[in-house]
Amino acid sequence: GAGVSQSPSNKVTEKGKDVELRCDPISGHTALYWYRQSLGQGLEFLIYFQGNSAPDKSGLPSDRFSAERTGGSVSTLTIQRTQQEDSAVYLCASSFLGFRGGELQETQYFGPGTRLLVL
Amino acid sequence: RKEVEQDPGPFNVPEGATVAFNCTYSNSASQSFFWYRQDCRKEPKLLMSVYSSGNEDGRFTAQLNRASQYISLLIRDSKLSDSATYLCVVNDAGNMLTFGGGTRLMVKP
Numbered sequence: 001g002a003g004v005s006q007s008p009s010n011k012v013t014e015k016g017k018d019v020e021l022r023c024d025p026i027s028g029h030t031a032l033y034w035y036r037q038s039l040g041q042g043l044e045f046l047i048y049f050q051g052n053s054a055p056d057k058s059g060l061p062s063d064r065f066s067a068e069r070t071g072g073s074v075s076t077l078t079i080q081r082t083q084q085e086d087s088a089v090y091l092c093a094s095s096f097l098g099f100r101g102g103e104l105q106e107t108q109y110f111g112p113g114t115r116l117l118v119l
Numbered sequence: 120r121k122e123v124e125q126d127p128g129p130f131n132v133p134e135g136a137t138v139a140f141n142c143t144y145s146n147s148a149s150q151s152f153f154w155y156r157q158d159c160r161k162e163p164k165l166l167m168s169v170y171s172s173g174n175e176d177g178r179f180t181a182q183l184n185r186a187s188q189y190i191s192l193l194i195r196d197s198k199l200s201d202s203a204t205y206l207c208v209v210n211d212a213g214n215m216l217t218f219g220g221g222t223r224l225m226v227k228p
Binding site for chain 2: 033035041042043045091107108109110111112113
């Protein structure tokens, strides 16, 4: 079946420009997460949505970063006035809450990511 | 102190070996636990959930020790294709996933 999709897959931009990254979650998944992964680093949590609201924005690294989700589906992550340190892979994941092995668990499925390079 | 800690490795093992990774977490209220696998320059993929009673999926066995707050992953009969980074993931009571830094496994012929 269709998984999480992200676009663009690669983005090269100049320092100071704005970029918009898109995530299409798996249909029916209510929660959506954004992470970023810098070269050779672990995953850094940015923000998550439950429906259209974002109860936890604590991971956004600066006020240049913002995200929204509409219709409980597609989400966009916007980075304004990009800096070179913003270069990373931006990963989106959607999740469902269900019973697995007799336990209630939330399981996240990741998109392929957007590789952002800021020159 | 990191919330989820893993030995970054790399663990270099020969084909056919058994290898085990541990992961410790600091939030005693954590509720769900997972192992993800991440290949180089790819997104993480769910390998297996970790249940309270422990669980096995083929050559992979995951165990949870709530009292000591650690999770383990055992891989038997390692294959070359098992070479990857294994991420320990914990879902806290606030419904947010926290990722460990990953343990890199390299299986050699």
